[in-house]
Amino acid sequence: MKVLESKFANGFLRMCTDGWEQGWHECNGGNLSYRSKPEELESVREDLAEGGEWREIGARVPGLGGEAFLVTGSGKFFRNAALCPEENVGVVRVDPAGERYQICWGLQGGARPTSELPSHLMNHEVKKRVSGGKHRVIYHAHTPNVIALTFVLPLEDGVFTRELWEMATECPVVFPDGVGVVGWMVPGGRAIAVETSRRMERYDVAIWAHHGTFCSGEDFDQAFGLMHTVEKSAEILVKVMSMAPRKRQTITPENFRELARAFRVTLPEKFLYPKEE
Ligand code: 2HA
Ligand code: ZN
Numbered sequence: 641m642k643v644l645e646s647k648f649a650n651g652f653l654r655m656c657t658d659g660w661e662q663g664w665h666e667c668n669g670g671n672l673s674y675r676s677k678p679e680e681l682e683s684v685r686e687d688l689a690e691g692g693e694w695r696e697i698g699a700r701v702p703g704l705g706g707e708a709f710l711v712t713g714s715g716k717f718f719r720n721a722a723l724c725p726e727e728n729v730g731v732v733r734v735d736p737a738g739e740r741y742q743i744c745w746g747l748q749g750g751a752r753p754t755s756e757l758p759s760h761l762m763n764h765e766v767k768k769r770v771s772g773g774k775h776r777v778i779y780h781a782h783t784p785n786v787i788a789l790t791f792v793l794p795l796e797d798g799v800f801t802r803e804l805w806e807m808a809t810e811c812p813v814v815f816p817d818g819v820g821v822v823g824w825m826v827p828g829g830r831a832i833a834v835e836t837s838r839r840m841e842r843y844d845v846a847i848w849a850h851h852g853t854f855c856s857g858e859d860f861d862q863a864f865g866l867m868h869t870v871e872k873s874a875e876i877l878v879k880v881m882s883m884a885p886r887k888r889q890t891i892t893p894e895n896f897r898e899l900a901r902a903f904r905v906t907l908p909e910k911f912l913y914p915k916e917e
Contacts, residue, residue, distance in 0.1 A: 673709050
């Protein structure tokens with residue numbers, strides 16, 4: 641079968657369109673990658689090219705040696721992904737050492753994989769290990785309300801986690817481990833990839849100050865749903881902070897403990913510290 645007939649490519653393209661429609665992907669903002677399953681790759685083998693040039697990833701990911709990924713292209717617009725997939729997205733294979741990649745499909749016209757390939761692949765390497773191979777999707781979006789909060793909240797994992805949890809009752813059920821925060825850094829290289837992948841050891845969400853959000857998930861629904869939940873929670877917080885300097889009432893640490901019992905999730909006690917509101 642052709643790559644564009646496959647379920648995974650269609651799920652990927654649908655997610656690009658969904659993200660664009662949310663307003664998270666101005667110009668070439670944001671990027672998406674999917675670690676394909678061996679049987680998925682096998683099903684589209686007839687459509688994959690062999691012998692492409694090997695290029696440096698810009699990071700070392702030995703845990704991903706031999707894996708193949710569907711990725712968005714550098715400088716490409718999410719808005720165009722589903723309209724012309726061959727030019728805007730591509731399949732890349734990682735060499736056995738995890739140092740170089742080769743384009744096997746798409747990215748036509750000399751396009752390259754996303755400028756955030758080091759962050760995507762380092763995140764995939766961590767998530768593959770800590771999830772026992774279950775996580776396959778890494779998604780980066782320019783989420784406006786999360787970005788706005790990085791100008792006014794302290795850039796601390798605990799503060800962002802607790803404030804976002806408080807904004808909607810089901811947030812702690814969707815991201816019980818919390819969120820990590822990375823201070824401002826130059827995007828597109830190894831240094832920000834190292835910092836982000838450190839957060840991914842513990843969390844499924846990493847916020848880049850004054851830039852956007854990275855999410856990891858087992859599939860497209862999970863990764864998109866997580867991004868959507870975090871950004872919606874941030875939107876509520878922006879509204880609350882805009883209406884009043886202090887919350888009149890909120891979800892309390894004891895409420896969170898009750899919720900954790902009812903929904904059978906573990907919420908780290910370090911995020912349930914007493915606060916003066
Ligand atoms: O332009 O989002 O972080 C793509 C990006 C870089
Ligand atoms: Zn970005």
